[in-house]
Amino acid sequence: MAVNHSYHVLVQELAGNRILSEVINGLRQKILLYRYRQIYQPNRLAASMQEHRNLHEGFRKKNPEEAERLMKEHLIRQCEALESVYSDSSHVSREKI
Numbered sequence: 178m179a180v181n182h183s184y185h186v187l188v189q190e191l192a193g194n195r196i197l198s199e200v201i202n203g204l205r206q207k208i209l210l211y212r213y214r215q216i217y218q219p220n221r222l223a224a225s226m227q228e229h230r231n232l233h234e235g236f237r238k239k240n241p242e243e244a245e246r247l248m249k250e251h252l253i254r255q256c257e258a259l260e261s262v263y264s265d266s267s268h269v270s271r272e273k274i
Contacts, residue, residue, distance in 0.1 A: 178213060184229060188248075208259060215258040228254065 185205075189198040205212070216222050228251040235244035 178216070211259050211262045215262040218258055218261065221258050224254065
């Protein structure tokens with residue numbers, strides 16, 4: 178998780194958008210617990226690592242359109258995984274009440 182965090186911070190820094198970076202950091206803090214839980218869903222860690230490799234390749238090729246597309250795909254998949262964890266947690270919490 179530490180390497181994953183460092184990778185995301187590096188990408189943010191390379192983007193050079195301080196305001197966007199602050200927004201992302203704020204969101205990351207709000208979803209921290211769910212981020213750790215979602216990465217342990219079946220196949221999510223391997224998929225996330227492959228998404229990072231693909232993104233790195235887009236950066237290496239200096240192809241901004243490809244890198245943007247790959248980043249969007251990664252974020253969508255992360256969002257889907259987070260929604261799944263959140264939905265599962267909400268469902269469990271409601272059952273216990």
